[in-house]
Amino acid sequence: MNTMLRKSVLGVAGLAFAGGVFAGPIAAHADTPVTASKPVAVAVQADKPDTSKLIPHGVQGKQSKIDLNDEQTANVKAIIAATKKAGLPERAAVISIATSLQESKLENLGHLGDANDHDSLGLFQQRPSSGWGTPEQITDPEYATLAFEKGLKQVDGWQDMPLTEAAQTVQVSAYPDAYAQWEQQAADLVAQHWNS
Numbered sequence: 001m002n003t004m005l006r007k008s009v010l011g012v013a014g015l016a017f018a019g020g021v022f023a024g025p026i027a028a029h030a031d032t033p034v035t036a037s038k039p040v041a042v043a044v045q046a047d048k049p050d051t052s053k054l055i056p057h058g059v060q061g062k063q064s065k066i067d068l069n070d071e072q073t074a075n076v077k078a079i080i081a082a083t084k085k086a087g088l089p090e091r092a093a094v095i096s097i098a099t100s101l102q103e104s105k106l107e108n109l110g111h112l113g114d115a116n117d118h119d120s121l122g123l124f125q126q127r128p129s130s131g132w133g134t135p136e137q138i139t140d141p142e143y144a145t146l147a148f149e150k151g152l153k154q155v156d157g158w159q160d161m162p163l164t165e166a167a168q169t170v171q172v173s174a175y176p177d178a179y180a181q182w183e184q185q186a187a188d189l190v191a192q193h194w195n196s
Helices: 004-032 070-085 090-104 140-154 164-173 178-193
Strands: none
Touching: 070 090, 070 140, 070 164, 070 178, 090 140, 090 164, 090 178, 164 178
16 A cells, blocks of 8 residues: 555656646746847848859850839839749849840830831830730730740740840840840849849
8 A cells, every 4th residue: 555655646746746847937937028029130041042043154244234213123023023924933034134124224115216126115125016016015014024035935945045145036136245234233133033
Protein backbone atom coordinates (compact mmCIF):
# COMPACT_ATOMS: atom_id res chain seq x y z
CA MET A 1 0.00 0.00 0.00
CA ASN A 2 2.81 2.39 0.85
CA THR A 3 4.33 1.76 -2.59
CA MET A 4 1.07 2.52 -4.32
CA LEU A 5 0.51 5.69 -2.27
CA ARG A 6 4.09 6.80 -2.94
CA LYS A 7 3.60 6.27 -6.72
CA SER A 8 0.36 8.27 -6.64
CA VAL A 9 1.92 11.16 -4.75
CA LEU A 10 4.95 11.15 -7.07
CA GLY A 11 2.63 10.99 -10.10
CA VAL A 12 0.60 13.96 -8.89
CA ALA A 13 3.79 15.87 -8.06
CA GLY A 14 5.19 15.04 -11.52
CA LEU A 15 2.05 16.33 -13.18
CA ALA A 16 2.14 19.50 -11.10
CA PHE A 17 5.83 20.01 -11.98
CA ALA A 18 5.24 19.36 -15.66
CA GLY A 19 2.25 21.70 -15.67
CA GLY A 20 4.33 24.37 -13.98
CA VAL A 21 7.13 24.02 -16.49
CA PHE A 22 4.82 24.20 -19.47
CA ALA A 23 2.36 26.71 -18.06
CA GLY A 24 4.91 28.67 -16.04
CA PRO A 25 6.58 30.64 -18.80
CA ILE A 26 3.24 31.27 -20.51
CA ALA A 27 1.62 32.32 -17.28
CA ALA A 28 4.61 34.49 -16.42
CA HIS A 29 4.25 36.40 -19.71
CA ALA A 30 0.47 36.61 -19.54
CA ASP A 31 0.68 39.57 -17.17
CA THR A 32 3.37 41.34 -19.19
CA PRO A 33 1.89 44.25 -21.13
CA VAL A 34 2.27 44.04 -24.89
CA THR A 35 4.34 46.90 -26.25
CA ALA A 36 3.98 48.12 -29.78
CA SER A 37 7.06 47.72 -31.88
CA LYS A 38 7.94 49.31 -35.17
CA PRO A 39 8.09 47.00 -38.15
CA VAL A 40 11.58 46.15 -39.18
CA ALA A 41 12.41 46.35 -42.86
CA VAL A 42 14.13 43.19 -43.91
CA ALA A 43 15.65 42.94 -47.35
CA VAL A 44 14.70 39.66 -48.90
CA GLN A 45 16.78 38.75 -51.91
CA ALA A 46 13.88 36.89 -53.53
CA ASP A 47 11.91 40.16 -53.76
CA LYS A 48 13.99 41.36 -56.69
CA PRO A 49 14.58 39.49 -59.91
CA ASP A 50 18.03 38.01 -60.40
CA THR A 51 20.28 40.39 -62.36
CA SER A 52 21.72 37.49 -64.34
CA LYS A 53 18.20 36.85 -65.66
CA LEU A 54 17.58 40.52 -66.42
CA ILE A 55 20.86 41.12 -68.25
CA PRO A 56 22.21 37.68 -69.16
CA HIS A 57 24.75 39.01 -71.67
CA GLY A 58 25.79 42.15 -69.81
CA VAL A 59 25.02 45.54 -71.29
CA GLN A 60 26.32 46.43 -74.73
CA GLY A 61 27.89 49.81 -75.36
CA LYS A 62 27.37 53.15 -73.67
CA GLN A 63 24.17 53.28 -71.64
CA SER A 64 21.62 56.09 -71.64
CA LYS A 65 19.27 57.02 -68.82
CA ILE A 66 16.37 59.42 -68.45
CA ASP A 67 14.42 60.56 -65.41
CA LEU A 68 10.85 59.31 -65.51
CA ASN A 69 7.73 61.25 -64.68
CA ASP A 70 4.58 59.69 -63.21
CA GLU A 71 3.11 58.85 -66.63
CA GLN A 72 6.29 57.09 -67.76
CA THR A 73 6.48 55.15 -64.49
CA ALA A 74 2.85 54.13 -64.92
CA ASN A 75 3.72 52.89 -68.41
CA VAL A 76 6.62 50.84 -66.98
CA LYS A 77 4.19 49.22 -64.56
CA ALA A 78 1.70 48.60 -67.38
CA ILE A 79 4.40 46.90 -69.46
CA ILE A 80 5.39 44.71 -66.51
CA ALA A 81 1.73 43.81 -65.80
CA ALA A 82 1.18 42.89 -69.45
CA THR A 83 4.36 40.80 -69.45
CA LYS A 84 3.11 38.88 -66.43
CA LYS A 85 -0.31 38.49 -68.08
CA ALA A 86 1.44 36.99 -71.13
CA GLY A 87 3.19 34.53 -68.79
CA LEU A 88 6.62 35.76 -69.84
CA PRO A 89 9.69 36.13 -67.62
CA GLU A 90 11.36 39.30 -66.41
CA ARG A 91 13.75 39.31 -69.40
CA ALA A 92 10.79 39.94 -71.74
CA ALA A 93 9.88 42.98 -69.64
CA VAL A 94 13.46 44.27 -69.89
CA ILE A 95 13.40 43.93 -73.69
CA SER A 96 9.95 45.53 -73.86
CA ILE A 97 10.86 48.48 -71.64
CA ALA A 98 14.17 49.07 -73.43
CA THR A 99 12.32 49.03 -76.75
CA SER A 100 9.77 51.52 -75.48
CA LEU A 101 12.52 53.73 -74.05
CA GLN A 102 14.09 53.88 -77.50
CA GLU A 103 10.87 54.26 -79.46
CA SER A 104 8.95 56.75 -77.31
CA LYS A 105 10.87 57.39 -74.06
CA LEU A 106 8.02 55.44 -72.41
CA GLU A 107 5.46 58.03 -73.52
CA ASN A 108 2.22 56.83 -75.07
CA LEU A 109 2.51 59.01 -78.16
CA GLY A 110 -0.39 59.89 -80.41
CA HIS A 111 0.05 61.06 -83.96
CA LEU A 112 2.82 63.66 -84.11
CA GLY A 113 1.94 65.23 -87.43
CA ASP A 114 4.99 65.97 -89.61
CA ALA A 115 7.30 64.72 -86.85
CA ASN A 116 5.61 61.32 -86.99
CA ASP A 117 7.30 58.34 -88.58
CA HIS A 118 4.52 57.44 -91.02
CA ASP A 119 1.58 56.34 -88.83
CA SER A 120 3.59 55.16 -85.79
CA LEU A 121 1.80 55.43 -82.44
CA GLY A 122 2.04 54.51 -78.79
CA LEU A 123 4.78 53.23 -76.52
CA PHE A 124 6.36 51.02 -79.18
CA GLN A 125 5.67 53.28 -82.18
CA GLN A 126 3.67 50.52 -83.81
CA ARG A 127 1.95 51.22 -87.11
CA PRO A 128 -1.69 50.44 -87.87
CA SER A 129 -0.76 50.17 -91.56
CA SER A 130 1.70 47.40 -90.68
CA GLY A 131 -0.95 45.31 -88.96
CA TRP A 132 -0.15 46.09 -85.30
CA GLY A 133 -3.77 47.03 -84.57
CA THR A 134 -6.05 50.02 -84.67
CA PRO A 135 -4.83 53.41 -83.40
CA GLU A 136 -6.97 52.91 -80.29
CA GLN A 137 -5.47 49.47 -79.67
CA ILE A 138 -1.81 50.39 -80.11
CA THR A 139 -2.15 53.43 -77.89
CA ASP A 140 -3.38 51.15 -75.10
CA PRO A 141 -0.22 50.19 -73.12
CA GLU A 142 -1.42 46.65 -72.32
CA TYR A 143 -2.46 45.89 -75.89
CA ALA A 144 0.74 47.40 -77.34
CA THR A 145 2.92 45.40 -74.95
CA LEU A 146 1.08 42.15 -75.63
CA ALA A 147 1.38 42.79 -79.39
CA PHE A 148 5.13 43.45 -79.07
CA GLU A 149 5.63 40.38 -76.89
CA LYS A 150 3.58 38.23 -79.26
CA GLY A 151 6.12 39.19 -81.91
CA LEU A 152 8.96 38.52 -79.48
CA LYS A 153 7.67 35.01 -78.73
CA GLN A 154 7.80 34.25 -82.44
CA VAL A 155 11.54 34.96 -82.54
CA ASP A 156 13.36 31.64 -82.09
CA GLY A 157 15.77 31.85 -79.16
CA TRP A 158 14.87 35.42 -78.14
CA GLN A 159 15.69 34.53 -74.52
CA ASP A 160 19.31 33.87 -75.48
CA MET A 161 19.79 36.83 -77.83
CA PRO A 162 21.38 40.16 -77.01
CA LEU A 163 18.60 42.66 -76.27
CA THR A 164 19.14 44.76 -79.37
CA GLU A 165 18.91 41.73 -81.66
CA ALA A 166 15.68 40.51 -80.05
CA ALA A 167 14.10 43.97 -80.13
CA GLN A 168 15.20 44.64 -83.71
CA THR A 169 13.83 41.34 -84.95
CA VAL A 170 10.38 42.41 -83.74
CA GLN A 171 10.54 46.13 -84.50
CA VAL A 172 12.55 46.19 -87.76
CA SER A 173 13.92 49.63 -86.95
CA ALA A 174 16.10 51.83 -89.14
CA TYR A 175 18.41 52.08 -86.11
CA PRO A 176 18.81 48.48 -84.96
CA ASP A 177 21.63 49.05 -82.47
CA ALA A 178 19.87 51.87 -80.61
CA TYR A 179 17.93 49.55 -78.28
CA ALA A 180 21.09 48.39 -76.49
CA GLN A 181 21.66 51.77 -74.81
CA TRP A 182 18.55 51.32 -72.64
CA GLU A 183 19.24 47.84 -71.28
CA GLN A 184 20.59 48.90 -67.87
CA GLN A 185 17.77 51.34 -67.13
CA ALA A 186 15.19 48.82 -68.33
CA ALA A 187 16.69 46.14 -66.07
CA ASP A 188 16.76 48.56 -63.12
CA LEU A 189 13.09 49.41 -63.69
CA VAL A 190 12.09 45.76 -63.87
CA ALA A 191 14.05 45.02 -60.69
CA GLN A 192 12.33 47.94 -58.96
CA HIS A 193 8.76 47.31 -60.12
CA TRP A 194 8.42 43.57 -60.90
CA ASN A 195 7.12 42.74 -57.41
CA SER A 196 5.54 46.08 -56.54
